[in-house]
Amino acid sequence: MIAFEKFIVDDKSPIYMQIIRYVERGIIAGNIKNQDEMPSRRVLASLLGVNPNTVQKAYHMLEQDEIIESRSGAKSCVVIDADKIKKIHDKLLKNDANSIITAMKQMGISKTEAIELIEKLWE
Amino acid sequence: MIAFEKFIVDDKSPIYMQIIRYVERGIIAGNIKNQDEMPSRRVLASLLGVNPNTVQKAYHMLEQDEIIESRSGAKSCVVIDADKIKKIHDKLLKNDANSIITAMKQMGISKTEAIELIEKLWE
Amino acid sequence: MIAFEKFIVDDKSPIYMQIIRYVERGIIAGNIKNQDEMPSRRVLASLLGVNPNTVQKAYHMLEQDEIIESRSGAKSCVVIDADKIKKIHDKLLKNDANSIITAMKQMGISKTEAIELIEKLWE
Amino acid sequence: MIAFEKFIVDDKSPIYMQIIRYVERGIIAGNIKNQDEMPSRRVLASLLGVNPNTVQKAYHMLEQDEIIESRSGAKSCVVIDADKIKKIHDKLLKNDANSIITAMKQMGISKTEAIELIEKLWE
DNA sequence: GTGGTCTAGACCACT
DNA sequence: GTGGTCTAGACCACG
Numbered sequence: 001m002i003a004f005e006k007f008i009v010d011d012k013s014p015i016y017m018q019i020i021r022y023v024e025r026g027i028i029a030g031n032i033k034n035q036d037e038m039p040s041r042r043v044l045a046s047l048l049g050v051n052p053n054t055v056q057k058a059y060h061m062l063e064q065d066e067i068i069e070s071r072s073g074a075k076s077c078v079v080i081d082a083d084k085i086k087k088i089h090d091k092l093l094k095n096d097a098n099s100i101i102t103a104m105k106q107m108g109i110s111k112t113e114a115i116e117l118i119e120k121l122w123e
Numbered sequence: 124m125i126a127f128e129k130f131i132v133d134d135k136s137p138i139y140m141q142i143i144r145y146v147e148r149g150i151i152a153g154n155i156k157n158q159d160e161m162p163s164r165r166v167l168a169s170l171l172g173v174n175p176n177t178v179q180k181a182y183h184m185l186e187q188d189e190i191i192e193s194r195s196g197a198k199s200c201v202v203i204d205a206d207k208i209k210k211i212h213d214k215l216l217k218n219d220a221n222s223i224i225t226a227m228k229q230m231g232i233s234k235t236e237a238i239e240l241i242e243k244l245w246e
Numbered sequence: 247m248i249a250f251e252k253f254i255v256d257d258k259s260p261i262y263m264q265i266i267r268y269v270e271r272g273i274i275a276g277n278i279k280n281q282d283e284m285p286s287r288r289v290l291a292s293l294l295g296v297n298p299n300t301v302q303k304a305y306h307m308l309e310q311d312e313i314i315e316s317r318s319g320a321k322s323c324v325v326i327d328a329d330k331i332k333k334i335h336d337k338l339l340k341n342d343a344n345s346i347i348t349a350m351k352q353m354g355i356s357k358t359e360a361i362e363l364i365e366k367l368w369e
Numbered sequence: 370m371i372a373f374e375k376f377i378v379d380d381k382s383p384i385y386m387q388i389i390r391y392v393e394r395g396i397i398a399g400n401i402k403n404q405d406e407m408p409s410r411r412v413l414a415s416l417l418g419v420n421p422n423t424v425q426k427a428y429h430m431l432e433q434d435e436i437i438e439s440r441s442g443a444k445s446c447v448v449i450d451a452d453k454i455k456k457i458h459d460k461l462l463k464n465d466a467n468s469i470i471t472a473m474k475q476m477g478i479s480k481t482e483a484i485e486l487i488e489k490l491w492e
Numbered sequence: 493g494t495g496g497t498c499t500a501g502a503c504c505a506c507t
Numbered sequence: 508g509t510g511g512t513c514t515a516g517a518c519c520a521c522g
Contacts, residue, residue: 012140026229029231050499096223106148115241118222258382259382261504298504300506346465352398409493425495443522
């Protein structure tokens, strides 16, 4: 079973999107692999402290993106290949890096300061 | 008059919150100073391509946070001191840096790789 | 053994309720009589092409309504008297007739047209 | 504005489907015409005593069936032509008549008895 | 005011 | 237990 922890740091976007991103990031990190079983709606919902329906929405969209497969009565299952992983990788990295860089620029922070800040807070 | 540009970097959160963050970031950057005049609701709305009501909501919340003050007519004015700036600074930087760091960690990227990535994408 | 056929005419309501109604209608028609043996859950489930749990739920509610009784083993038995039959009769007929009448009225069909329609479609 | 009354007689099917059928029946009856304005989500919801979201779901499906058109900020509007009306007419009549006839048959009621019943209850 | 979306809780059918 | 659906309430953006 996939380990879900260190979750929900971004309280701005809808929860179901955060779940989607979390799964996508886990795939990139290699923690979530092809044929892995996803935790059930209820399990993940109680783990994250949200409603099962919210998890269901995330799973449903992951299914539409052909990242997982759901069957009634059975666990949801990860279905990915190298090609999909690469696409997810590119999408996430582009989004994440760009948004932080734009934020930093808007705050008038230089590249050097940004890097220092990240080094300091990485811990 | 404050310059509003390079807006809408974050399409996830409510627009009125993005406007609030934009103002807060401008304050940290030093582009927005005490006693500066905010653009009118109509002007900013057309500049950002959103509904005046949405700008109104952002201004209203900025008022409640005592960052701007509505004066006679439609003009609003920035009212901040060093203490408020510091608070905003800490809040924003902490949020932004933490969210990027968490994202990177979730993707299994090391600190060194993260810094390299930011250097490369900073342009 | 009670004959179960021509089932699933109403795909809107929960299946277990359709089973209940089916039994109730059979009672009114006189096809299901006091002390008749109900088919076992497994048998009826496979006959209707539904899950045994669904049949189980219908039987359970029929028990609570005191229309059937579970005896030793898996067999259930119909337990009704004239009074219960009358109650069921009134409930069902009122519901069914009213719903068709209301539907017809909403469609602006006159009583005469409605009767003609039923005669034509009765086959 | 379309008049909504004598509603919800069929408590078996989902509410949003009942609303859809109600609108479709009104179209057949000629009470709802092309270019008519639908009541707003909130108005109809409070009229029917249901949640605005339930009405929204019905409207959304009516939109997908190209029976109404919705635009954000504006009222929803009926968009039908003779061809659509005929299709709806055939669908509804077939469903309604068949379901009542099947129910009657299951209850062992003859055609004559069924017609008598309808005549008696029509009032 | 309008419609659109997100979150939530309860229920259903199925393994 | 599993996933799927319906109903509900609050919030958002728009006119």
